[in-house]
Amino acid sequence: MTEKLKDFIARHVFHPLQGMTLGDWWALLRRHHFAIDLQRLPRALVQTVVSASNSVNARIERGRFGRRIEAAHVEAPLFILGHYRSGTTHLHNLLALDPQFAAPTFFQVLNPHTFLSTERWATPVVDRFVVRRRYQDEMALVPGCRARMSSPRVR
Secondary structure (H helix, E strand, O other): OOHHHHHHHHHHOOOHHHHOOHHHHHHHHHHOOOOOOHHHHHHHHHHHHHHHHHHHHHHHHHHHHHHHHHHOOOOOOOOOOOOOOOOHHHHHHHHHOOOOOOOOOHHHHHOOOOHHHHHHHHHHHHHOOOOOEOOOOOOEOOOOOOOOOOOOOOO
16 A cells, blocks of 8 residues: 555544544534534544444453453553653653553554454554554554563453
8 A cells, every 4th residue: 555545544534533432432523513524524434433333342342351351450550741752652662661561552542442352453454554654753653563562461
């Protein structure tokens, strides 16, 4: 796939909010009085279809992994806050190298309701459509990337 097509898809079709469920999408639309610019209508239609699919997959994932998720002990999280372009991503990557921390992949962050059941097969598909650099700062983007490949996961 050409970079030009990936750029078009990234800017006009897909959106980082595509991991939300239909209920979340509907609430967002209602909050903003369903105000969608005509040029953003294709993105909104894609979002509607994807969020409906996410709702179904989230329900399946909750049934499959719900007990283990609820039983998991999670230590207090470490939040990294900083000004734009101040090194917070670099600090995150460095901390993710330490085995005492768990760090989510880019895919997991964008798909919080469904990544346990979809990440394995969806990451290679999504990877074909992702631009390789963030627009704002040219930072590398890889959907399944994590600084430390052995972070704990629910299986």
